[in-house]
Amino acid sequence: MIFFKNSLSASYDKLFYDFKINDISGNELDLNNYRNKVILLVNTASYCGFTKQYDDLQNLWDKYKNKNLIVLGVPSNSFNQEMKTNDEVKEFCEFNFKINFPITEITNVKGDNAHDIYKWASKNYGNSAVPKWNFHKILINKSGVIVNTYSSFTNPMSKKIINKIEELIN
Numbered sequence: 001m002i003f004f005k006n007s008l009s010a011s012y013d014k015l016f017y018d019f020k021i022n023d024i025s026g027n028e029l030d031l032n033n034y035r036n037k038v039i040l041l042v043n044t045a046s047y048c049g050f051t052k053q054y055d056d057l058q059n060l061w062d063k064y065k066n067k068n069l070i071v072l073g074v075p076s077n078s079f080n081q082e083m084k085t086n087d088e089v090k091e092f093c094e095f096n097f098k099i100n101f102p103i104t105e106i107t108n109v110k111g112d113n114a115h116d117i118y119k120w121a122s123k124n125y126g127n128s129a130v131p132k133w134n135f136h137k138i139l140i141n142k143s144g145v146i147v148n149t150y151s152s153f154t155n156p157m158s159k160k161i162i163n164k165i166e167e168l169i170n
Contacts, residue, residue: 012124012144012145014120015143015144015145016031016034016039016041016117016120016140016144016145016146017031017032017034017035017144018031018032018144019031019116019117019120021074021104021105021107021115021117022104022105023102023103023104023105024075024086024089024090024093024103024104024105025086025090026086026105029102029104031117034070034072035144036068036142037068037069037070037142038068038069038070038139038140038141038142038165038168038169039069039070039072039138039139039140040057040060040069040070040071040072040137040138040139040140040156040161040165041072041074041117041121041137041138041139041140042057042071042072042073042074042135042136042137042138042156043074043075043076043078043107043109043131043134043135043136044057044073044074044075044076044082044103044134044135045075045076045077045079045081045082045134045135046075046081046082046083046088046089046092046093047081047082047083048079048081048133048134048135050133050134050135050152051134051135053135053155053156054073054093054096054097054099055097056155056156056157057071057073057099057101057156058071058097058098058099058100058101059156059157060156060157060161060162060165061100061101064165064169065101067169068142068169069165069169070101070102071101071102071156072101072102072103072104073093073099073101073102073103073104074103074104074107074109074115075089075103075104075105075106075107076106076107076108076109076131076134077106077108078108078109078110078111078114078131079133079134081134082106083106085106086105086106089103089106090103109131109136110130110131118130118131121138121146124145124146125138125146125149128149129146129149132151132152133151133152134152135152136149136150136151136152137149137150137151137154137156137161139161139164139165139168141168142168147164147168148164
């Protein structure tokens with residue numbers, strides 16, 4: 001019999017809100033400020049075939065930001081498709097996609113050098129929380145635990161994601 005680790009069986013010693021990460025400008029982003037909000041955590045990259053998903057991440061943010069959803073973009077070069085500097089990423093996102101949802105600095109999302117948030121996700125939710133590619137999505141509920149993950153192929157505005165977000169924010 002095969003058992004899959006998920007949020008129902010995980011024994012979280014930390015919650016998403018217990019972490020900190022630097023934003024794209026290098027300032028500390030205390031995730032405790034997002035307590036009692038639903039989080040869509042997405043590792044992003046500027047040179048990826050899925051980069052056009054930035055448009056739909058922004059649409060999602062615009063639609064639900066006043067209903068306790070946080071879209072958090074995590075630029076990453078873990079798949080060798082990100083720009084070299086945070087300033088380049090910031091300019092690219094703002095100029096090409098008019099992004100105004102929170103974005104972190106360029107961050108490792110897999111392996112031994114992954115940020116603690118991604119190590120936490122893997123430990124508590126299992127392999128499906130480890131990004132296989134850019135624009136992998138991790139959905140975190142208001143209690144700070146992972147409720148689902150979505151592959152790069154799942155559009156941020158898909159019914160699958162929207163329905164789950166609406167369930168969680170209500």
